[in-house]
Amino acid sequence: MQSPLTFPALHASHAGIWMATPDGQVRTVGKGDAVGRAAETPMVMLNAPLVAQRLGYAELSGLDVLELFAFVHPARFVVPTAKGLANVLGITPRQQPVTVINSSVTLNSFQGLSPSTLETKTLKQVQGDGSGNGDGDGGGNGTEDGDGNGDGGGVNRNAGVWNDEEVPHLLLSATEKLLATLADPVWPEREGAWDSAQALMRVRWPWANIVLRHLAKPEKPERWLFARLPEWEETAPRTPPRVVTLNPDAVQAQLASLVGNGAETRQGQRDFAQAAARIFAPRARKGEPNMVLAEAGTGIGKTLGYLAPASLWARNADGAVWISTFTKALQRQLVREARRIYPDPESFKQKVVVRKGRENYLCLLNLEDALQGGFAGRAATLAHLVARWAAYSSDGDMIGGDLPGWLPTLFRRNGSTALTDRRGECIYAGCPHYKKCFIERAARASVQADIVIANHALMMVNAARGRDEVSRPTRIIFDEGHHLFDAADSMFAAALTGQETVEMRRWVIGPEGKARGRRRGLAARLADVASYDEEGGLAIEMARIAAEALPGDGWLGRVAEGVPSGPVERLLHAIRTMVFARDESNLAESGYGLETELADPPPAVVDAVADTQVALEALARPLTLLGTRLEAMIADPPDWLDGGARARVEGAMASLGWRIDTVRAWISMLARAVGPVDADFVDWLAIDRFEGRDMDIGMHRHWLDPMKPVAEIVLKPSHGVLATSATLRSGGDWPNAEARTGAVHLDHPAEHFSATSPFDYAAQAEVLIVTDIKRGDMAALAGAYAALIGASGGGALGLFTAIRRLRSTYARIADRLARDGLPLYAQHIDPIDTGTLVDIFRDDPHASLLGTDALRDGVDVPGASLRLVVMEQVPWPRPDILHRARRLSYGGTDYDDRIIRAKLAQAFGRLIRSAGDKGHFVLLSSAVPSRLLTAFPAGTSIRRVTLEQAVAAIKSGLSPVTNIRQDDANTLQEGNPI
Numbered sequence: 009m010q011s012p013l014t015f016p017a018l019h020a021s022h023a024g025i026w027m028a029t030p031d032g033q034v035r036t037v038g039k040g041d042a043v044g045r046a047a048e049t050p051m052v053m054l055n056a057p058l059v060a061q062r063l064g065y066a067e068l069s070g071l072d073v074l075e076l077f078a079f080v081h082p083a084r085f086v087v088p089t090a091k092g093l094a095n096v097l098g099i100t101p102r103q104q105p106v107t108v109i110n111s112s113v114t115l116n117s118f119q120g121l122s123p124s125t126l127e128t129k130t131l132k133q134v135q136g137d138g139s140g141n142g143d144g145d146g147g148g149n150g151t152e153d154g155d156g157n158g159d160g161g162g163v164n165r166n167a168g169v170w171n172d173e174e175v176p177h178l179l180l181s182a183t184e185k186l187l188a189t190l191a192d193p194v195w196p197e198r199e200g201a202w203d204s205a206q207a208l209m210r211v212r213w214p215w216a217n218i219v220l221r222h223l224a225k226p227e228k229p230e231r232w233l234f235a236r237l238p239e240w241e242e243t244a245p246r247t248p249p250r251v252v253t254l255n256p257d258a259v260q261a262q263l264a265s266l267v268g269n270g271a272e273t274r275q276g277q278r279d280f281a282q283a284a285a286r287i288f289a290p291r292a293r294k295g296e297p298n299m300v301l302a303e304a305g306t307g308i309g310k311t312l313g314y315l316a317p318a319s320l321w322a323r324n325a326d327g328a329v330w331i332s333t334f335t336k337a338l339q340r341q342l343v344r345e346a347r348r349i350y351p352d353p354e355s356f357k358q359k360v361v362v363r364k365g366r367e368n369y370l371c372l373l374n375l376e377d378a379l380q381g382g383f384a385g386r387a388a389t390l391a392h393l394v395a396r397w398a399a400y401s402s403d404g405d406m407i408g409g410d411l412p413g414w415l416p417t418l419f420r421r422n423g424s425t426a427l428t429d430r431r432g433e434c435i436y437a438g439c440p441h442y443k444k445c446f447i448e449r450a451a452r453a454s455v456q457a458d459i460v461i462a463n464h465a466l467m468m469v470n471a472a473r474g475r476d477e478v479s480r481p482t483r484i485i486f487d488e489g490h491h492l493f494d495a496a497d498s499m500f501a502a503a504l505t506g507q508e509t510v511e512m513r514r515w516v517i518g519p520e521g522k523a524r525g526r527r528r529g530l531a532a533r534l535a536d537v538a539s540y541d542e543e544g545g546l547a548i549e550m551a552r553i554a555a556e557a558l559p560g561d562g563w564l565g566r567v568a569e570g571v572p573s574g575p576v577e578r579l580l581h582a583i584r585t586m587v588f589a590r591d592e593s594n595l596a597e598s599g600y601g602l603e604t605e606l607a608d609p610p611p612a613v614v615d616a617v618a619d620t621q622v623a624l625e626a627l628a629r630p631l632t633l634l635g636t637r638l639e640a641m642i643a644d645p646p647d648w649l650d651g652g653a654r655a656r657v658e659g660a661m662a663s664l665g666w667r668i669d670t671v672r673a674w675i676s677m678l679a680r681a682v683g684p685v686d687a688d689f690v691d692w693l694a695i696d697r698f699e700g701r702d703m704d705i706g707m708h709r710h711w712l713d714p715m716k717p718v719a720e721i722v723l724k725p726s727h728g729v730l731a732t733s734a735t736l737r738s739g740g741d742w743p744n745a746e747a748r749t750g751a752v753h754l755d756h757p758a759e760h761f762s763a764t765s766p767f768d769y770a771a772q773a774e775v776l777i778v779t780d781i782k783r784g785d786m787a788a789l790a791g792a793y794a795a796l797i798g799a800s801g802g803g804a805l806g807l808f809t810a811i812r813r814l815r816s817t818y819a820r821i822a823d824r825l826a827r828d829g830l831p832l833y834a835q836h837i838d839p840i841d842t843g844t845l846v847d848i849f850r851d852d853p854h855a856s857l858l859g860t861d862a863l864r865d866g867v868d869v870p871g872a873s874l875r876l877v878v879m880e881q882v883p884w885p886r887p888d889i890l891h892r893a894r895r896l897s898y899g900g901t902d903y904d905d906r907i908i909r910a911k912l913a914q915a916f917g918r919l920i921r922s923a924g925d926k927g928h929f930v931l932l933s934s935a936v937p938s939r940l941l942t943a944f945p946a947g948t949s950i951r952r953v954t955l956e957q958a959v960a961a962i963k964s965g966l967s968p969v970t971n972i973r974q975d976d977a978n979t980l981q982e983g984n985p986i
């Protein structure tokens with residue numbers, strides 16, 4: 009059944025391009041040769057889109073070993089690099105030298121030449137001597153003459169790093185290992201593989217033939233995905249929690265048991281746990297939750313600090329505590345920590361549930377549609393690999409769960425979003441997979457759980473649009489509480505734009521023209537309601553007619569060309585004209601977004617607003633009527649409305665309510681456009697653009713203070729709320745924390761608690777402000793990054809406030825660093841999702857990563873992989889219309905300073921994550937006002953230096969940590985969570 013692998017392997021990095029034949033020959037090649045060869049012969053490669061980018065070729069097809077991995081080991085984690093693949097498959101570097109043929113040999117002469125006739129280079133055996141591949145020969149394969157920089161740019165075999173020249177061999181070995189697994193009798197992911205491979209063959213997956221040659225046909229038919237998934241059980245609603253009071257000694261005992269192994273708990277952590285416990289006290293008055301604001305510096309151990317009272321209260325009161333985070337990294341950490349409370353895997357499954365927005369989960373009905381012909385080409389291949397994953401997934405979470413983040417990007421995200429329920433088209437009990445649906449299962453599990461791990465956005469969506477009053481969170485812990493304001497700002501914003509209105513039209517009417525797939529309009533989704541209830545049926549038809557006034561496909565082109573169709577497109581055209589006329593930013597020249605205030609609109613906008621109001625009212629009326637008809641049906645159910653149909657009608661009511669709210673919000677925005685100002689809101693008009701092209705056009709409205717609705721909808725109905733973070737005061741003081749968490753809007757004042765970090769920042773970190781890089785000098789900026797990253801030997805996180813400068817820097821330095829053995833990755837450039845980029849960065853201490861905002865606060869990389877943070881400039885707030893309004897209301901320059909200090913503190917916070925971490929924080933700015941420097945922890949050394957001095961300081965490193973504060977010296981051990 010098996011056959012030897014006969015394909016060559018291709019590897020491309022910034023340092024060069026290498027190919028290997030199955031018989032062991034490796035050669036360097038030029039870009040043209042590599043592209044030509046890849047077009048002729050299928051080649052094994054790792055991450056084809058990344059290889060294509062390195063070759064400067066848009067589309068490169070081949071045998072991507074990551075796709076094979078996803079088939080053989082679905083739902084298994086691997087860092088998608090040579091090192092990551094080798095680690096997970098147990099492949100070690102070859103001990104013999106690798107023979108490398110230089111690129112002067114033509115492709116046609118490559119095979120069949122004996123090594124003696126070739127110019128060869130021999131890899132230096134680096135294992136044991138600690139020297140590296142140095143600065144190489146500049147030609148791409150830099151394998152000789154290490155420059156002796158040892159632990160800097162040198163490659164250390166002991167760290168499991170693979171030289172570029174070795175990677176093609178590794179790819180062939182990995183392929184052989186994965187194919188051999190297919191014949192392994194104890195391969196745990198065998199079930200369903202045969203059928204899946206057959207289906208993949210039909211959609212022309214390049215690996216399918218090879219896989220089928222190695223895979224035995226099962227003797228009896230195997231369970232397919234939909235048969236394999238378990239059904240969720242309906243359970244009785246949970247009774248309200250008992251009234252209990254937590255005994256302080258019991259809280260401390262619970263904390264000690266969670267910290268475990270006889271380790272002493274720290275005083276700061278003990279105090280924190282006691283403060284957190286206060287939110288579980290019985291509430292004194294309705295609408296007045298026990299709220300605690302707790303700032304706890306990095307290293308306090310706040311996760312276990314709040315899990316201790318939370319788990320105790322959940323057990324004693326038989327209630328659920330919701331823990332909300334902003335980043336996925338903290339969610340993952342929480343899941344790990346919660347295992348200490350429930351070490352038995354079965355109880356853990358019942359007691360701890362992770363909840364995310366429904367758009368994160370795979371929709372089985374969408375998947376079935378994709379598998380049955382709804383998707384074509386590469387998207388169909390992705391759908392089959394996702395189906396294979398779904399059968400082994402623990403929770404069906406496609407974003408941040410056990411679906412490898414890199415899998416959709418291998419397919420250029422082609423089709424992955426269509427597999428989730430992004431548009432609220434779920435048909436609930438009408439769906440054949442309802443009883444196995446991942447979303448429904450997670451929702452039911454959370455009703456009975458003790459600890460529900462969620463995110464800020466979901467908490468707010470649930471509170472604003474939750475279907476079930478009884479299961480609403482009443483005890484809430486907001487970790488990363490400094491992000492509450494931003495999460496609320498997006499959640500409670502409204503936008504009347506082309507893209508939003510197109511979505512609304514599709515939701516009401518369904519697919520039009522040549523659109524494919526199962527997506528259906530309101531009439532099809534509620535056909536049984538329409539046939540039973542005449543008034544309801546009429547409302548659906550009226551809504552369909554009214555939705556035809558909304559923009560349809562091709563609206564952007566019509567609006568840009570001045571031939572809008574319908575009242576909303578006419579409004580968008582008038583807005584576009586007005587924004588271009590009034591913009592003073594000159595950003596049109598650079599191709600990015602434009603905006604203008606909604607003040608004194610010209611007649612064209614006023615007229616179009618009036619027509620749009622009429623059109624939207626015509627849509628809101630029948631939708632509202634339909635909502636009332638559905639409510640009446642639930643109140644007085646007809647005979648045919650069994651449990652399933654009822655659940656479906658209730659589901660339709662929930663998504664209908666959300667649509668009605670949206671249309672009403674649009675109508676109120678339009679009233680503001682031609683009426684008096686509402687001081688609670690900030691309104692503006694904008695054109696979103698990318699690289700000179702319009703992406704969306706419309707009207708935007710944000711709350712001036714988005715914590716007002718949060719206080720009403722989330723805080724006041726709850727009994728206890730803890731908001732905590734290492735930077736809760738966000739560069740200000742307690743009034744700032746009160747404002748940013750919504751506590752300022754409560755009648756009952758929140759309690760305050762603070763504990764400083766136990767880390768010795770004076771010994772562990774140093775801030776260097778580099779003063780001789782001129783602002784706007786792109787070449788100098790890139791040169792500074794290259795010098796700093798070179799000095800630290802990688803391990804650098806580079807933070808930018810503008811994508812344009814990030815791209816320019818990356819383009820100038822990536823090749824140079826790669827030749828020194830220092831790989832550089834970048835958000836917005838590499839075709840890899842951000843989570844995977846961080847995984848790659850964490851896994852390779854020589855790698856560096858450039859990125860923007862998401863990395864400033866979403867990277868948790870303790871240890872040697874992150875030892876340098878470089879910020880390109882002081883993170884001044886973007887001077888947009890929304891910022892200007894808030895700045896005016898909240899203190900002018902002081903408001904700006906608080907924002908900047910918060911951003912600096914968050915960025916600095918990436919550097920020191922554990923007691924053993926050491927590193928430098930570099931700010932490239934000739935002018936940093938001293939008042940901003942309080943952003944850094946007390947005791948941190950701060951120096952203003954030249955670039956040369958900064959490079960020297962980084963090269964010489966920091967002195968060993970000697971000054972851990974006494975309280976923590978014996979407890980800050982590895983594994984003690986922060």
Ligand code: SF4
Nearest residue numbers: 371372373434439445
């Ligand atoms: S119940 Fe809804 S979300 Fe779940 S699989 Fe069916 S349609 Fe998709």
